[in-house]
Amino acid sequence: MRYLPHTDEEIKEMLEVVGRKSLDELFCSVPDDCRYEGDIPLPLPLNEWALKEHMSELADSMTVTPKFKILIGAGSNHHHIPATIGALISRSEFLTAYTPYQPEVAQGTLQGIFEYQTYTARLLGMDVANASIYDGASALAEALLMGLRIGRKKKTVAISTAIHPHYREVVKTYLEPTEYTLLELPFGEDGRTDLSGLKEIKGLAAVALQSPNFFGVIEDLETASSAIHDAGALAISCFTEPLAFGLLKNPGSCGIDICCGEGQSFGMTRSFGGPGLGMFGCKEKYTRNMPGRLVGETTDIDGKRGFVLTLATREQHIRREKATSNICSNQGICTLIATMYMSSLGGSGIRELAQLNYNKTEYFKSELIKKGADILFDSPTFNEFVVDFKHDFLPAYERLQEKGIIAGLDLGRFYPSFAGKYLFCATETAAKEDIDAVVKEVL
Amino acid sequence: MTKIKTPGISGLILDEPLLWEKGKKGRRGMSIPVNDVPEAVLEETLQGQGPDFPDLSEVDVVRHYTRLSQWNFGVDTGMYPLGSCTMKYNPKINETMAATPEITSAHPMLDDEYSQGTLKIMYDLQHYLAAITGLPGVSLQPAAGAHGELTGMLIFAAYHKSHGSKRTKILIPDTAHGTNPASAALCGYKPVPVKSDSNGILNIQTVAELMDEECAGIMITNPNTLGLFETNIRKIADIVHSKGGLVYGDGANMNAVMGIIDAEKCGVDVMHLNLHKTFSTPHGGGGPGAGPVCVTEELTKFLPTPLAVKDGSSYRLKYDYPDSIGRVHGFHGNFGVLVRAYSYILSMGADNLKKVSQLAVLSAAYIKEQLKGTLPLAFNRPCMHECVFSDKLLHDDGVSTLDLAKRLIDNGYHPPTIYFPLVVPGAIMIEPTETECKEDIDQFIGVIKKIVQEAKENPELLHQAPTIAKVRRLDETKAARNPCLRG
Numbered sequence: 001m002r003y004l005p006h007t008d009e010e011i012k013e014m015l016e017v018v019g020r021k022s023l024d025e026l027f028c029s030v031p032d033d034c035r036y037e038g039d040i041p042l043p044l045p046l047n048e049w050a051l052k053e054h055m056s057e058l059a060d061s062m063t064v065t066p067k068f069k070i071l072i073g074a075g076s077n078h079h080h081i082p083a084t085i086g087a088l089i090s091r092s093e094f095l096t097a098y099t100p101y102q103p104e105v106a107q108g109t110l111q112g113i114f115e116y117q118t119y120t121a122r123l124l125g126m127d128v129a130n131a132s133i134y135d136g137a138s139a140l141a142e143a144l145l146m147g148l149r150i151g152r153k154k155k156t157v158a159i160s161t162a163i164h165p166h167y168r169e170v171v172k173t174y175l176e177p178t179e180y181t182l183l184e185l186p187f188g189e190d191g192r193t194d195l196s197g198l199k200e201i202k203g204l205a206a207v208a209l210q211s212p213n214f215f216g217v218i219e220d221l222e223t224a225s226s227a228i229h230d231a232g233a234l235a236i237s238c239f240t241e242p243l244a245f246g247l248l249k250n251p252g253s254c255g256i257d258i259c260c261g262e263g264q265s266f267g268m269t270r271s272f273g274g275p276g277l278g279m280f281g282c283k284e285k286y287t288r289n290m291p292g293r294l295v296g297e298t299t300d301i302d303g304k305r306g307f308v309l310t311l312a313t314r315e316q317h318i319r320r321e322k323a324t325s326n327i328c329s330n331q332g333i334c335t336l337i338a339t340m341y342m343s344s345l346g347g348s349g350i351r352e353l354a355q356l357n358y359n360k361t362e363y364f365k366s367e368l369i370k371k372g373a374d375i376l377f378d379s380p381t382f383n384e385f386v387v388d389f390k391h392d393f394l395p396a397y398e399r400l401q402e403k404g405i406i407a408g409l410d411l412g413r414f415y416p417s418f419a420g421k422y423l424f425c426a427t428e429t430a431a432k433e434d435i436d437a438v439v440k441e442v443l
Numbered sequence: 444m445t446k447i448k449t450p451g452i453s454g455l456i457l458d459e460p461l462l463w464e465k466g467k468k469g470r471r472g473m474s475i476p477v478n479d480v481p482e483a484v485l486e487e488t489l490q491g492q493g494p495d496f497p498d499l500s501e502v503d504v505v506r507h508y509t510r511l512s513q514w515n516f517g518v519d520t521g522m523y524p525l526g527s528c529t530m531k532y533n534p535k536i537n538e539t540m541a542a543t544p545e546i547t548s549a550h551p552m553l554d555d556e557y558s559q560g561t562l563k564i565m566y567d568l569q570h571y572l573a574a575i576t577g578l579p580g581v582s583l584q585p586a587a588g589a590h591g592e593l594t595g596m597l598i599f600a601a602y603h604k605s606h607g608s609k610r611t612k613i614l615i616p617d618t619a620h621g622t623n624p625a626s627a628a629l630c631g632y633k634p635v636p637v638k639s640d641s642n643g644i645l646n647i648q649t650v651a652e653l654m655d656e657e658c659a660g661i662m663i664t665n666p667n668t669l670g671l672f673e674t675n676i677r678k679i680a681d682i683v684h685s686k687g688g689l690v691y692g693d694g695a696n697m698n699a700v701m702g703i704i705d706a707e708k709c710g711v712d713v714m715h716l717n718l719h720k721t722f723s724t725p726h727g728g729g730g731p732g733a734g735p736v737c738v739t740e741e742l743t744k745f746l747p748t749p750l751a752v753k754d755g756s757s758y759r760l761k762y763d764y765p766d767s768i769g770r771v772h773g774f775h776g777n778f779g780v781l782v783r784a785y786s787y788i789l790s791m792g793a794d795n796l797k798k799v800s801q802l803a804v805l806s807a808a809y810i811k812e813q814l815k816g817t818l819p820l821a822f823n824r825p826c827m828h829e830c831v832f833s834d835k836l837l838h839d840d841g842v843s844t845l846d847l848a849k850r851l852i853d854n855g856y857h858p859p860t861i862y863f864p865l866v867v868p869g870a871i872m873i874e875p876t877e878t879e880c881k882e883d884i885d886q887f888i889g890v891i892k893k894i895v896q897e898a899k900e901n902p903e904l905l906h907q908a909p910t911i912a913k914v915r916r917l918d919e920t921k922a923a924r925n926p927c928l929r930g
Contacts (some may be wrong), residue, residue, distance in 0.1 A: 001795045003532055003723075005880035006802050014881065018808040023801040026808060027703050029672040029825045036705045041574045045792030048536050054789070058564065059545035063557035066548070074552050075773060082473045084501060086542075088508040092725075096517035096533050098525055099729040102848070102858055104912040108515035109728035112508070115462050118929040123494045128928045131729070134586035137773035145629075166773045173747070173769035177600035177630040218489055249491035262773065271541075271782075272561045273551030273774020274586070275731035287926070293729070297930075298922035306914040310922040317621035317863075321634050326625035329587045333727030340508060343462050344472030346498035353475050354493075355482075362483035380486055409552060432479040 001045075063406070069434045070406040073384050073425030074214070075136065075164050075240040076273055077265045080429060085267045085340050089333055099329065100295075103308045109332070110307035113295040116335040119342045123245050124259045125252025126281030130292035131330040133278030136262025137167040140208060140238045141174035142291045142325055143258045143280065147206025147234045148180055149289050149324065154205035154233075158183040160193035162213035164240055165414040191217035191377025191386070195224055198231040206258075208236040211251070212244050214414075215423065216361070216384030217377050225255035234258060241265055242279065244382045246345075246354030258282045267341030268334060277334040288314060291325030353428060357383050360426040360435070367439040376421055384425045386411065386418070389442060393422060396441040407438050447893045449886070450521055451855025453911040459510040461930055466497030472504045514913040515728070516857050522883055526829045526860035526872025527620070527668055529698045529720035531803075534790065537723065537783035546782060551774040555759040562758035565751035565775065568785045572735055575788075575796065576694070576714055577705035580743030582750065583735045584776040588695055591715025591734030592626035592662075595691050597768040598713055598738065598745045599659045600630045602689060605745075605766065610659040610688075616645055618667040618864050620693055632659055639866065643669045643822040650679045660688035665709070666696045668864040669822055670807065670829035670872070680710020689713065694737075697721040698876070699804055699828035702797030706737070713738045722784035733780040747771045802877035803828040806884055810873055813888045817895050821867040828876075834869025840898040844869040846905035847894055849916065853909045854890045 006014075011023070020026055046054060064070070065078060089095065093108060100106030100113075113131045120129035133139040144157045157175075159168060161184050168184070175182045183201065188194045193209050207228040211219035225235035237251045239261030245251075251259040263277030264270070282290055288311065296310035314324040345353060361383055365375050368387055376386035387408065389396075400407040412419030426435060499507075516523070523530035541547075549561045569581040585591040596613075603610050613632040615623050617639055624634040635653055640646040644667065654661070661683050665673040673679070680690045692711035698721045706714050718724050719732035726732070738746060748767040749760035775781075791799070804827050811820065811830035818832035834844040848858035848871075860872040875884055897904045909915060 001791065001798070003534060003791075003878055004795070004798060004802060005878065006805070010881040011802075011805065014805050014809045018805070018812045020808075023798075023805060026801065026804045026825070027672075027700075029674055029827075030700070030704060031674055031677065033677050034704050034709045036577065036702050036708075040702050040793040040796060042571055042793045042796070043789065045795060046789050048790075051536060051540065051786060051789055055540050055543055055546075055786075058560035059543050061559040061563070062545040062549055062561065063553065064545050064548040064550070070550050070553070072550055072552060076551050078548075078550075080474070080476070082501075084472070084505055088505065088512075090538065091509070091512040092519035092533075093512040093515040093517045094508075095538075095725045095727055096519045096530075097515050097728045098523065098528055098530060098726045098857075102516075102852065103917050104849070104909050104914055105516035105852055105857060106514075106728070107913045108511035108513065111459075111461070111514075112511055112728075114928075114930070118461075118463070119494070119496065121929045122496065134590060134731075134777075135773045137770070138586070138590070164773070166770060169770040170773065173597060173771055174629070176768065177597060177604075179631070220489075245491070246493050247485060247491070248489055250494070253491065269547035269779075270550050271547050272549040272558070272778040273776075274772065275777040275779050276773070287928070294926070294928055296922040297927040298918045300915040300917050302915055304914055306917045308917050308919050308922050310919065310928075311926060313923070319625075320621065321624035321628035323625040323628075326589045326593055326622050326629055327587070328589050328622050329730040329732055331727075331731045332729035333725075334731060336508070336728075339462070340504060341473075342494075342496060343499050343507075344501065344504050345475075345496070346466070346471060347493055347496040348469070348498055349471055349473060349475060350496060351493040356475065356478055358485055359478055359480050359483045363480035380489060406550075406553065406557070428476050435480075 068404045068406055071424055071426060071430065072406060072409045074409055074423060075262060076270045077241060077427060078429050079265055079427055081267050082344055084344065085337055088340055089337055094336060095333060100309060103306065107306060110295050112336045112339065114297060114307050116339045117295060119339050120279050121281050123242065124281045125250030126259055127284035128287050129281035130290055130294055132335050133280050133292050133327060135274060135276045135278045136238065136240055137170035139260035139278030139280050140167050141171045143236045143260045144171060144206055144208060146258060146289050146291060147236060150234060150286060151205025154203040155179060156181040156183060156201060156203045157206045158185050158201060158204065159208045160185050160187065160210060162187040162193055162215060163210040164214045190379045191215045192219050192379055195227045198227060204231055204233040206234040206236050208238060210238045212241055212382040215377055215386045216381035217379045218248060218382055221251055221254035221256060241383050243354050243357060246350035247358055263338045266338035268337055275331060275334055277331045277338055289324060292327055293330050356428050360430055361385060364426045364435045368442060371439055371442045373442055383427060384423060387422050387424055400438060400441050405437060447889045449854040449890050451853055456513060456913055457510050459507055462507060463497045463930055465503055466499040468498050470498040470500045472499045472501045521855055522879055522887055523857040524859045524873045524875050525857060526874040527695065529874060529876055531723055531876040532878035533723050533725040534787065537786040540786040541779045541782040559758055562751050564782060564785050566753055566758050568781055569751060571788045572716060572737055575701055576737045577707040578714060578737035579740050580738040580746055581735055582746040583781055584747045584772040585715060585734040585736055586772055586777050587730060587732040588715060588717045588734040589622040589626055590771065591736045592622055593629055594736045594747060594771050595713040595715060596627050596630040598742055599689050601745045601768050602742060603659055610657055612658045614653055614658055614661040616663060617866050618669055619662055619664050620695060623662045623693065642824060643671045644673050645675055645679055647675050647678050651682050654682055654686050654688060656686055658688050660690055662691040662693060664693040664696060666699050666827035669831050670826040671822060671824055672827055676709045695720060696828060699800055701800045702793065703800055707739060712742060718780055718784040723787045724780045724783040731777045731780055733777045799877045806875040806877060806879060810875055810884060810888060814891060817892050818871065829872055829874035831867055832871040833867050837898055840902055842898045842902050842905045844871055849908040850894045850905045852912055856887060856890065
């Protein structure tokens, strides 16, 4: 096997040094009643060429872009990814390094994360951002737990039902064995979260919204955060499409206390939903309550600038069970990808790209309306929107599928009352003719 | 002193500013498609200024990250004997497989019929991991080891709830990973520390005294963080089970025991695997990893949903598990990482995986044997995939474990794990893995011996180290006291 360099002769020499007669004898401390019986039932090994062939057979059974145009986002977005990213992240000095516990030989990773924290904080309008969390959904769960830590005696959190349904499921999973109460807030006919009932909730630690929300609707975060603050709670916002902040007011300037979400849009492939990137930031006064790693700037003994992991006293290897979270990794290489992407766009590029995405969906919406379809919510949207075709869309959906277009996501799975209503997504990757092709099929 | 040749020599390193210290307004590092639809205007009250990012050209970005990468040390650079982290070689073909265009562009929310290839990978990988551990139920969702631990603890809580009880404590040995107590605390369990005995392993009597019906169970890392096999695990599991508790096996050290132990026979009920350790996926400077969870038949119904199942010749996602703890990830876990582990298992097969464990243990035992006269062993017992030394002798020379670690950098090695596990003073924890060849291991042993001699003859060399890395020792106190977390 090409990854195992030991020759038979070397194995013999090494066994002699350790005083064992065979490789099996190395495991003399393993009792008989714990031992694996027989061989592991696995397929016979494939060499490199056979493995490639196997994977190409699997690939053929997939319905994917670019063969198919998939006009679905729902938390996993299709954007163009520049060739530079693939080339740069395959640099194995980044890829094959561990967590930067030895900063002198990990300055590349550390400066890269410091830059990621900076870009994330600037993008979201937050004072600080951490080195990332697993994904958007776990980031939201961690944000709510953080809100509960800050709220101390307050034991209730509320989340909008217009948050991605999977994210809400993850939050529910995280909070299930705890003493905390999780409430869900309805959304109104405009597709925005209805916060009118907040004041009646006792012991409310935090309220979370998503903007743009699962329906693509841009929440009025300024009004929302003051309503949440009036109810004595922390305002949390999450997102699945960070590109929106190239165009929208950032959550920080709207008064949001903790902002988190999925960063996959920034240069990561969809890859069946992962790995993505849980982006996470907050106001400065809450820094020490924040979960996850942080990189900070310092100097070496010669006074030269350098970077280290810092504020580890929040973390589990020092605080054990009192840590702010059990998380002890970050999405490492994905933070570099996101920063490569954001820095390749630059301030003017991210504005232009966000505006382009906005133009595409607005065009899509207006053409559908011309054909007699309804856009379910009339609030402004970004990249995604819900269509009510007012008749059975399924036959058209199937015709489009035959033409290689996956036209939207039926919301019935997530919101039973919205069965037959479709969530669409159009980014810069959707050409006008793809949009026109869908519109043409809508009778 | 004989001259020891080391890989660490100095070379030209280029400095590079922070991203926002470069650039010029109007540059662009990426193509943006032309606008082929009418310009639309978002209502003013929702519009912001856009983020304050510098404008950079493509060359600016490429050179920036190329230079940064050169300040890093990775497994591809050299030996990375970081104990408990299994820094083995990360095969290149796995990267190519994960980059298959049909996989990278797979959308996670399409109907099953569109995703047969990715579902087959999930289904097969679930089965391979079940075969390797001996535990039949597998969820691939957890995104990292600690995420797997949390999933395991959620399963503990769901299991006890289904038996009409809510337990409040959990036993955690002093040799456990630092994340164990934090993961358990998230589920409302108060960790009860269990002292390991004078042999560095768990004592049956100690566990019997601590285990009661308030305890949800025990979290055992096996082999433990001293690199020792917990020989009493089966009897400890029986005690825990007899009080209605469950046994969590932290599988972070699975690289030592593939094809050697059967977790179910050890009495383990729930176990996570670190695919970024045992199954060779790259650590990426801190992530992404993957921490699938394997459970007994009885606990399968509590696993996160959905699971991949096979109906006839086609694959689908099954959501219908009413007792499931629910989702722990937005989609299907770090799928790209799963593909790499899948490729690794297919490349290796059963015999090679067992050989991996045998050679990982052989390499560690060899280092232990060769260095036990140079550094004091924490426990002189048969080690598994890693060996742990203490700093007792170094102390006599006025140098610390940290000094030794930093001096290794100047010699071209990534330092071992230091000051962990906490039960060993000034611990030096060495895990060579199976992918380091004998010459490199011998050279490493030679360098450690040289440094220990330097500690006696010229300790300043150690105190001042590293001298030829990108930066010298960094002021961590300053970083924590006046945090500068962004520019």
